[in-house]
Amino acid sequence: MPRAVSFLTALALLVVLPLRAGAHPHEFVDTSLTFEMDAEGRLAAVHVVWHWDELMSLLTLEDLGLDPDHDGALSARERATLAQRFSDWPEDFAGDMQLQHAGQVVALRRPHGMDVDLREGRFVLDFRRALADPIPMAGASVRLQAFDPTYFVYYEVPELPGVIGPTACDVTRITADLGAARSLYERLVGDLTEEQLMEPGQEPLVGSAFADTFVLTCPG
Amino acid sequence: MPRIAGWALAVLALIALGLAALGLQGWMAEAALGAQRQAQDALAGALRALRNGEPGAVAGFLTICFLHGFLHALGPGHGKGVIAAYAVAAPVPAARLVVIAGLSSLAQAVTAILVVYAGVWLLDGAREGVEGLAAAIEPLSFGFVALLGLMLCIRAWRRFPREQAGHGHHHDHDHGPECGCGHSHAPDPAELASARSVREVAALVAGVALRPCTSALFLLILTWQLGLDALGILGALVMGVGTMAVTLSSGLVAGMARRGLIGLAQDGSALARGLVAAEFLLGAAILVFAGSAALRLL
Numbered sequence: 001m002p003r004a005v006s007f008l009t010a011l012a013l014l015v016v017l018p019l020r021a022g023a024h025p026h027e028f029v030d031t032s033l034t035f036e037m038d039a040e041g042r043l044a045a046v047h048v049v050w051h052w053d054e055l056m057s058l059l060t061l062e063d064l065g066l067d068p069d070h071d072g073a074l075s076a077r078e079r080a081t082l083a084q085r086f087s088d089w090p091e092d093f094a095g096d097m098q099l100q101h102a103g104q105v106v107a108l109r110r111p112h113g114m115d116v117d118l119r120e121g122r123f124v125l126d127f128r129r130a131l132a133d134p135i136p137m138a139g140a141s142v143r144l145q146a147f148d149p150t151y152f153v154y155y156e157v158p159e160l161p162g163v164i165g166p167t168a169c170d171v172t173r174i175t176a177d178l179g180a181a182r183s184l185y186e187r188l189v190g191d192l193t194e195e196q197l198m199e200p201g202q203e204p205l206v207g208s209a210f211a212d213t214f215v216l217t218c219p220g
Numbered sequence: 221m222p223r224i225a226g227w228a229l230a231v232l233a234l235i236a237l238g239l240a241a242l243g244l245q246g247w248m249a250e251a252a253l254g255a256q257r258q259a260q261d262a263l264a265g266a267l268r269a270l271r272n273g274e275p276g277a278v279a280g281f282l283t284i285c286f287l288h289g290f291l292h293a294l295g296p297g298h299g300k301g302v303i304a305a306y307a308v309a310a311p312v313p314a315a316r317l318v319v320i321a322g323l324s325s326l327a328q329a330v331t332a333i334l335v336v337y338a339g340v341w342l343l344d345g346a347r348e349g350v351e352g353l354a355a356a357i358e359p360l361s362f363g364f365v366a367l368l369g370l371m372l373c374i375r376a377w378r379r380f381p382r383e384q385a386g387h388g389h390h391h392d393h394d395h396g397p398e399c400g401c402g403h404s405h406a407p408d409p410a411e412l413a414s415a416r417s418v419r420e421v422a423a424l425v426a427g428v429a430l431r432p433c434t435s436a437l438f439l440l441i442l443t444w445q446l447g448l449d450a451l452g453i454l455g456a457l458v459m460g461v462g463t464m465a466v467t468l469s470s471g472l473v474a475g476m477a478r479r480g481l482i483g484l485a486q487d488g489s490a491l492a493r494g495l496v497a498a499e500f501l502l503g504a505a506i507l508v509f510a511g512s513a514a515l516r517l518l
Contacts, residue, residue, distance in 0.1 A: 024252070024253070024256070025253065025256075026438075053264070054260070055260040062446060070271060
């Protein structure tokens, strides 16, 4: 085996080992989404259910000193307290969800009707986000994404969102191009100046590039 | 290297390059994400079992720590790149690479342990505070790597053959065109292969060790909060062993690349000089990148 070839081979194999540092999520949330339309055929709300991953849930249980008897169940009082606490989103938190209509981001109200439970070691948050202005959906389409802009939390939507309403609408999934998203992230990090990299909260907001897009279309 | 193994590697390399061209990044990103999720879930399950005192919980927990370190090290960071670059640039025997990879991975685990328990003592266990402490160490780590790059440059510079007198080896006789003494004035490849420097190794180990893995930090904080300190510390060390498995292989692969070069160098002094020049350039590159990273973070 010519030594030159062995050298080139070994060097090429180095390509496979990812050498660059980069963002990657540390928390995972399985998400289910449902479009809810009112009687007039307008999109009125999105019903969201978040299933936090086991590690996130364990950390939260310990941080908040919950479930002291380790039986994996929350008391009614704990659940009520959590529902209130987890609904109290800070001003700058957009709820890790984005709805777009005709190229514009649609305003969503703060969460209401939240229910919190602990199932098989995972926190389940069940709530609704009402649209500030319901959208008439006849012959229209909207796009929905679930993502953390900083890409620290990864929202996975395993099932196609459902639709509840009078009209028979259609939902399709546009899968995210993870390779392109990674390239975008690396390019944006490269564009940051040295001062900016030192500031906290300057991570490139690439979360949407890593998230699938769901398109709801209704017949005219 | 046995013929068939060599050709098998060559085929694998071609496949790797092909995949890279076709978007390996996307596939790997997705696979890595899935693997990380599973690893974290398994860790949470093991911690719950430990907390509830289930039988077999400790063995299960340590196995998961090892796997976690291994899988996490396959992702970005963890000193793979630094160790591989060092193994390509510096003439390091395989046995020494084992020591380096082992020391740096375990030192990385020890750093995580020290950072967390310093944080616990100073900041009463606030998670954000401890993570802040870990982030503060990062510039130091890049500083050490930059230092390593500088040392590689200096060493390569010293080794570069000089045509004038005083190049560091002695002769009993004069040189002239009709000398015929039968040896070359280029750096001796065997000497290149046996050179070592304790300081280089120290800089390398420190460069890797001072960037504790976030997973190890999380693990240590979690176990501390759950009252499982000793197991957490043991788990972090086992995670370091898992990391070592990956950094070691990347170092060995890179070392193979270097040995390939050295084999070539025996045929001509020009190649040996080229090797030294490459060592200098690689050292310079490490110095520039790590140095700027360190300065950015200060």
